[in-house]
Each structure stands twice: as C-alpha cells, then as structure tokens.
Amino acid sequence: MVDFLPGFLKGGLSFLLYLINTIVLCSAIFLVAFFKFVIPIPWFTRQCDRLLIGISSLWITINSLTSKFFNRIEWDVRGVSDLDPNGWYLVISNHQSWVDILVLQTVFNRRIPFLKFFLKKELIWVPFLGLAWWALDFPFMQRYSKKFLEKHPHLRGNDLKRTRRACEKFKTIPVSVMNFVEGTRFSELKHSAQGSEFKSLLKPKAGGVAFVLGAMGDCLHKVVNVTIVYPDGADSFWGFISGRVRRIVLDVEVLPVTSEMTGDFFNNSTFRDDFCTWINRLWKEKDRKILAIRDGLRDSKSTVNQG
Numbered sequence: 001m002v003d004f005l006p007g008f009l010k011g012g013l014s015f016l017l018y019l020i021n022t023i024v025l026c027s028a029i030f031l032v033a034f035f036k037f038v039i040p041i042p043w044f045t046r047q048c049d050r051l052l053i054g055i056s057s058l059w060i061t062i063n064s065l066t067s068k069f070f071n072r073i074e075w076d077v078r079g080v081s082d083l084d085p086n087g088w089y090l091v092i093s094n095h096q097s098w099v100d101i102l103v104l105q106t107v108f109n110r111r112i113p114f115l116k117f118f119l120k121k122e123l124i125w126v127p128f129l130g131l132a133w134w135a136l137d138f139p140f141m142q143r144y145s146k147k148f149l150e151k152h153p154h155l156r157g158n159d160l161k162r163t164r165r166a167c168e169k170f171k172t173i174p175v176s177v178m179n180f181v182e183g184t185r186f187s188e189l190k191h192s193a194q195g196s197e198f199k200s201l202l203k204p205k206a207g208g209v210a211f212v213l214g215a216m217g218d219c220l221h222k223v224v225n226v227t228i229v230y231p232d233g234a235d236s237f238w239g240f241i242s243g244r245v246r247r248i249v250l251d252v253e254v255l256p257v258t259s260e261m262t263g264d265f266f267n268n269s270t271f272r273d274d275f276c277t278w279i280n281r282l283w284k285e286k287d288r289k290i291l292a293i294r295d296g297l298r299d300s301k302s303t304v305n306q307g
Contacts, residue, residue: 003072003243010070011242017066018241025059026128033135049173052136053114060109063102071243075107079252083111086174088219090212090257091115093226094201094286095180096234099245103228104178107250112224113174118208137169171219179208181279186234198287206279210265210272213257223261225253227286231297249293 002010029052036048067073083089089112093104104115114136121140124130134140170177182202184190196203213220229249239245261278263271 002070005070007242007244011238014066014070014241018063021059021062021066022128025055025062026132028055029132029135036135046173049137053173056114056132056136057109060105064106064109067102067106067241070241071245073245074247076247076249077107077252078250079254080107080111082254083108083224083252084221085110085112087112087221088170088174088216089113089176089222089224090209090216090220091176091178091224091226092181092209093178094186094228094290095182095184096186096228096230098185098237099230099235099240100180100228102237102240103248103250104226108176112176115176115178116170117178139165168215170216176224177212177216177220179212181205181209181283183208198283200290201283201287204279204283206272206276207265209279210261210263210275213261214263214265220257223255223257225255225282225286227251227253227289227293229290229293231294247297249297251289251293 005013032048032051032055036045036052039045091104091108091112093100101117108115116136116138118139119133124134124140126133181204183205184202186200186202190202194203213223227250229251230245231247231249232245235245260274263275265272265275
C-alpha cells in the first residue's frame, strides 16, 4: 500500500493501471466477441458468454486491487452473506456518483453474477469500454423527450421493446440486472427542482424496475436493495482514485420476488398504483437508513474524539 503518496501522484498512477488493465482485457473481450459473432452456434455462444464474463470479472478484480494498493478506504459492507453467484438478481440502488459503479462492482464481484446496466445509447462511443459493453450484451437505450415523441409518435415504446429483448437474453445465463431507480445522479439542484419528499434521495422511477420484474419475474430469484453512503460526501472518479474517498458504507437488503411485484405496469392502473406505493415505501426506508448511518458514524466519531 502506498497511501502516503500525494493525491495527484496516486491518481495518476492509479489511472495508468486502470487504463492498461482496460486496454489489455478489452482486447481479449473483443477477440472472444469476434468468434461469438462469426460462429453463432447456441452452445458455442453460451461458452463465449461465460468466458466474456470471466474476463470482465478479472478486470474488476484488478481494478479493486489497484484501488486497495494506492488508497486506504474503510469499507463497511452489510448484509451480503445470503448472496449466490449462481442466482438471477435485480439490483437496485441510490445513485450519487460514477464511483457508485466501481463500489458495486468491487463489493458484488463473484458474490453474485456479473452486473449488467441499462446504458444511454451515447455511451457506446466511450473508448474501449463502449465496445466491450456491447460485446457483453449491455442494453443501450435511446431515451426520447415527451416533446420529441409528440412529433415522432411511431417511436413511442421503442425503449420497452429494447428492454424486452435484453431481458430475453438475460434468461440464458445467471445475471444481475442493475437499475439506478432515481434515473440520474443525486445533486442538491436536482433534489430542489424535483421537490423531493426525501432528504437524501431523488424521487424513484418505478417503470424500469417494474418492467424488468414483469419481463423476468419467472427467473429472477431476488431483489437486492442497495444503499450506498459516503460519510465524508460523494466524490468524482478522480477523487476516488486519488484517495479523497476514505470511507464507504454499503448496506444490502435481499428481498424475495413475489407475485405482487410482477404485472402490467403500463396498462394496469391498479397494479401501477400498488407498485409505486411499494417502491416509494422502499425509498422512504432507504432515506431513513441513510440518515441513521450518517448519524451513527457522526456519533461514533464524536465519541472517539472525546476519548
């Protein structure tokens, strides 16, 4: 561990190792994806998928070791003992920073199947990673504004069709489908603009969660409800790799998938109302938990200082 180095040097060296790791293992992913594409035999495709996930898990492991080598982070991870690497999960979480993705990958790597995110279509152009995400069957979503859909009504429902196709692919091999329910990263500006009833969260968007549960409810085993807290405040990717993030709390609640969670969210108003009530209740508890974690850590710190 070289945590004693200046932040700019830790960040620069960490970024270099992240970059080398990404280039080398993305190249391996591209090679496997090429054979998967040119030999579309179901058995061979499944083996390629497993190899692709293995390479991706190795990428996460190396990134985690890089972070551990350069930075001393105090991890407080709760509730992960009941997870199974061979299950099918829907993972939902609050969202504060791009660091959330690194945190989730670090904690859940090899504890549950490889996390797959729904990504904005524009992210396919991210160097190396965009093509790797495509090779790994991450679904890319094209989001349209209400005004745009009014002018182009024939495009209405395209996101749902893409989600349905992605969910069908996810049924063939154990997977963890990741959804940031708020739809965007938390900021005080967004919080104020929404008039959110929650103190530390934006309003949850129930539609995406409901659709995944409806499309995959027969094979999803559990919902993994994650609460991420940065006691010293959320930071950027650079802040994370340069050592500014010193403490991370990750609380996990594993919920069974019940029949009440699966239904036609978009055409059944009764189910939609019930589902929105459920997700809002979940978010109220998450908001309470975030405040309790922060207060508990603050009280603990105060006790240590007094001692």
